[in-house]
Amino acid sequence: MMFVSLLRFWLKGWIYDLYVAPKHFFTYYGFDWVKPFGEMGMYFLFFGVMLAAIGIALGLFYRWSATLFFLGFTYIELIDKSNYLNHYYFISIVSLLMILLPAHRHFSIDVWRKPSLNRNTTAAWTIGAIRLQLGTVYFFAGIAKLNYDWLFRAMPLKLWLPAHGTIPVVGALLQKTWVAFAFSWFGAIYDLFIPFFLMAKRFRWLAYGAVVSFHVITGWLFQIGMFPYIMILATLVFFSADFHERLLGKLKEWVRYPEIDGNSLSRGIQARWITAVLVLHFFIQWAFPFRYLAYPGDLFWHEQGFRFGWRVMLIEKAGSTFFYAQLPGSDRRIEIRNSDYLTPNQEKMMSTQPDMMLQFAQIIKKDLDEKGYPDAAIFAESYVTLNGSGSRPFIDSNVNLAELSDTWTNKQWIKPFEQ
């Protein structure tokens, strides 16, 4: 599955567009050392991660593959914030869990190489961990939807759905205000409760039907790439063991996989260590999305604490931001052309996200230093519209952004979102 994803990425030329073409990259806080490897390097990295994906699927050198996949994929993601997507983050997290799981202990090339590894049963925690992670994604996405705009103004769906008004048959429906409300409420309820329904044996098929239709509809309406298909496959983990056994049985016949007996058990000490890691992992997973509570003001407006919180398809935000440079001792501000530095995609992302504005200010300053204009002050004028609010000033245009550095503290220079 991941292999297909990466291959699609490659074929669409996105490796070049996203990791080779841009002149500057927006790294993550604390990960400034992550840099792209140049053109050939990036292709090699992708190739390696693709091999690792195949390794995981076939169960070949499983732990090595999983580790390589996690490191490689995450590294790619860390290169540039502009490309942040919730489902990439999801893949990173799951691959981290996969390193810990003994998923190669049954029906895999590794077992075929070393029959002593075979195991027919697996401890409950292994499946549990993946289920819990999936449940977390849904549940938190659901929580994120519980806000005034989503529930009582049907925003942003009210903006997004009519754009599909040209689709035959249902197009006219999508333009109705009540449909946007229905979608909003259904989405919120679905996200909140689907994990529990999937857990319950009685509702499982019903719930899975909901999963498939939900993701097919959203995938069809919005430009979200592979995400729906990843989720549709991933939720299969909620099904019972014999369901999977039957599936695997068919596969086994097909590849003429030899019968292997033996049922080795895991060693206690390793298990205890893994448990500790898992507990810590989920603690972080559940606490981190709530960090926004520490920031005053409207989360969707300032986006402090927005990323890594499973806030999926939640807001419609657009902005135009103009940067100005001023040399010391002069009162003249000249405008910087964003396109000289950024790809259009980067510019679009930067225009609504304050932390990226700070980084961009640093990029401009450094460039001016090199061109022989040292110590320039960098100002930005930014206008942002959120969920159809109409554009309004986003930040204080008299603050020298070049003097600031990105921190976890509240950014005072963001103007409040006045209703």
Place this chain on the structure above:
Amino acid sequence: MNKGFLLFLFAAILLAGCKKDPDPEPTQPDSASYDQQSLLNNWGDEIIVPGYFAYTQATSDQKSFADAFISDPTESSLQAFSDKWKTSQKTWQSVSLFEFGPGSDHVIRANTNIYPCDTTQIEKNIQNGNLDLSGASRLDEKGYAAIDYLLHHATAAEVVQEFKADSKRGDYLKALVAEVDQLAQTVYQEWNSGSGNHVAEFKSATGSNVGSSLGIMINSVNMHLERFLRDGKVGIPNGERSFSGDPLPGHVEAAYKGDVSKEFIRANLKGLENIYLGTKQDGSNGMGLDDALNSLGAKHGDQALDAAIKSQIASCYSAIDAVPGTMKEAVVQDSDKVSELFKEFQKLVILLKADMPSSLGVLITYQDNDGD
């Protein structure tokens, strides 16, 4: 994790999420829609294709009057040709933002209207008889700016004399007007339903994702407004982009003729306005973005977004009129007036780049990617 705690968490979040005082919502229409197909039909059939057709007529006029001037250089044939050059470049202003489909395949904007031109290199080309002007490094040796230079860099009498003295000058000019015309004809043929029929493809690409005609048009409008109208025609000559702030009068459009730059800026804004309002080639009103925004009930603060955009376009026209004299003089003597114009365009950029796409559900993206 027990269920009780979960429920508590759920309730707490629900409460936290709803603490916000509901602001009075304006009465909502029960459905928000506009007929996108009519919009695309109007753009394609009534604006783009007839617009290019009018442009081809202007370029072929320019070509035939150039031929007349070259075969018999006199002050009156020069004047007649100069008028056609002006008409042609002015007509160009109404189609220059369509840098997509055939227009972008043939890179018509860069091949037709890069300014200022490289006069040293142009004179070299004339002397060497170098008439092959293909290639990226030659963009500033041809097109309207180069024609402007050959026609208007000296008095009419001197220019006539130059052409009489050296036939190679005429050959070069011939090559310039021929290429401008060739590009116009090619792009028009590829759009036209009779031949290339790109217009059918344009009308059928409905929706709002990457690759949809609506998305492409809005991106083109924005890019053109920002880079070519605001910066190219106003900001750069006014020194908005240089630390010294020194004006660059030689960087205005049609710098050698000198007195038509403002008229071209107006015409270019008019071309953008035609797309926004859906104004057809014959001047009558058709379906435009204004109708789309109004039927979606798009707002900007307390007023309709459409009203805000229309009033901003009006402010841009007023600011053009407020610039005294020619652009060439104004950037030197009345730089603050030109700055005002620059700022008015800036305000229009904000409305068209942030508010409009957001209200239409268009992903402003210049690059295919997965959203989330």
